[in-house]
Amino acid sequence: MSFKKAMLLLEDKSFFLGRSFGAEGEVMGEVVFNTCMSGYQEILTDPSYFGQIVTMTYPLIGNYGVNNEDVESTKPFAKGFIVRDYKDRASNWRSQETLDSYLKRNNIVGIDNIDTRFLTRKLRTRGALNGIISTVDLDPESLYEKLKVFPSMEGLDLVKDVTPRERYSWNQTDVWISERFKPEGDFKVAVIDYGVKWNILKILTALGCKLTVFSAFSSADEILSIKPDGVFLSNGPGDPAAVSYAISPIKELFDKVPIFGICLGHQLMALASGAKTFKLKFGHHGGNHPVKRLETGEVEITSQNHGFAVDYDSIDKSNWEVTHINLNDKTVEGIRHKKLPIFSVQYHPEASPGPHDSGYLFKQFCELMKKN
Numbered sequence: 001m002s003f004k005k006a007m008l009l010l011e012d013k014s015f016f017l018g019r020s021f022g023a024e025g026e027v028m029g030e031v032v033f034n035t036c037m038s039g040y041q042e043i044l045t046d047p048s049y050f051g052q053i054v055t056m057t058y059p060l061i062g063n064y065g066v067n068n069e070d071v072e073s074t075k076p077f078a079k080g081f082i083v084r085d086y087k088d089r090a091s092n093w094r095s096q097e098t099l100d101s102y103l104k105r106n107n108i109v110g111i112d113n114i115d116t117r118f119l120t121r122k123l124r125t126r127g128a129l130n131g132i133i134s135t136v137d138l139d140p141e142s143l144y145e146k147l148k149v150f151p152s153m154e155g156l157d158l159v160k161d162v163t164p165r166e167r168y169s170w171n172q173t174d175v176w177i178s179e180r181f182k183p184e185g186d187f188k189v190a191v192i193d194y195g196v197k198w199n200i201l202k203i204l205t206a207l208g209c210k211l212t213v214f215s216a217f218s219s220a221d222e223i224l225s226i227k228p229d230g231v232f233l234s235n236g237p238g239d240p241a242a243v244s245y246a247i248s249p250i251k252e253l254f255d256k257v258p259i260f261g262i263c264l265g266h267q268l269m270a271l272a273s274g275a276k277t278f279k280l281k282f283g284h285h286g287g288n289h290p291v292k293r294l295e296t297g298e299v300e301i302t303s304q305n306h307g308f309a310v311d312y313d314s315i316d317k318s319n320w321e322v323t324h325i326n327l328n329d330k331t332v333e334g335i336r337h338k339k340l341p342i343f344s345v346q347y348h349p350e351a352s353p354g355p356h357d358s359g360y361l362f363k364q365f366c367e368l369m370k371k372n
């Protein structure tokens with residue numbers, strides 16, 4: 001690996017000199033911090049990170065390498081990667097490649113030797129900031145000139161860049177997942193792919209769902225044409241309120257089939273119900289967010305990755321019930337329709353990376369399809 005210098009500059013003009021790893025070049029994006037202690041490969045390949053530069057609060061990154069199995073999509077979607085201490089010696093029986101070589105091969109710019117604790121504290125007090133990482137220009141003035149015209153995440157539709165153009169079928173799972181999830185029946189499920197994580201598809205498959213995956217541009221009629229037993233709304237990048245074309249098809253599906261939404265899918269379901277979304281100060285990105293399930297009073301430790309949230313006050317409480325609340329900041333984590341078999345959560349029950357407390361939600365979706 002190289003020992004070339006790299007620079008990170010934020011929109012508040014603060015800059016950090018570090019060391020280049022991964023690809024060389026220059027990238028801009030919204031800088032967010034993730035508090036997971038492992039799972040960098042799943043994080044990098046989660047399409048919801050499209051448009052963002054991720055910094056890990058866990059200091060040692062790269063030490064267990066990279067493999068072909070732990071990816072959440074075809075390639076890394078994060079724009080750039082910031083770490084405290086990159087370890088080039090990968091030690092794990094599943095490792096096939098170093099993170100440095102993986103990032104180089106996929107043209108993702110990384111920077112290490114950054115005081116990620118200081119950076120995270122700054123993002124926490126200032127809120128998410130745009131940033132630029134460069135290995136080709138180390139002049140803060142000139143980096144700032146480039147960054148200042150870069151758009152803010154608010155108002156950006158990034159789903160159009162990651163959603164598939166054509167529908168496809170999915171029938172893969174893996175041994176770890178099929179140990180936890182057993183077939184619950186034989187269901188035909190339409191997935192709307194706004195940037196879906198593969199772990200979701202693998203869990204649904206293990207539960208006995210035959211999946212047809214649709215583009216975000218699909219109409220309700222196209223989706224209903226396969227006569228699905230249920231519809232799943234996926235996670236995805238960007239500002240949910242900007243994905244206007246995806247909202248009315250969901251609304252049309254409301255009284256037709258059971259629907260389950262995760263993260264962006266949850267936000268779009270809420271928007272279709274007439275509620276509003278807003279941008280959080282620095283978002284929730286990590287594997288230890290406590291969420292209270294209001295029905296039972298139980299607390300789930302959840303995996304999360306979102307910068308926007310559903311506004312509690314805007315929810316139509318005569319038809320919808322808030323089912324889950326985040327115990328850190330009391331934001332909405334789940335909603336359910338009072339009569340129709342439709343529900344969604346803001347967090348990630350598929351985890352990957354993260355704890356498995358919330359896996360029951362997938363079974364709940366199967367129960368609704370069975371009853372219907």
Ligand SMILES: NC(=O)CC[C@H](N)C(=O)O
Nearest residue numbers: 235236263264306307308
């Ligand atoms: N993981 C996701 O689906 C993220 C949803 C949305 N892009 C947000 O940041 O809030």
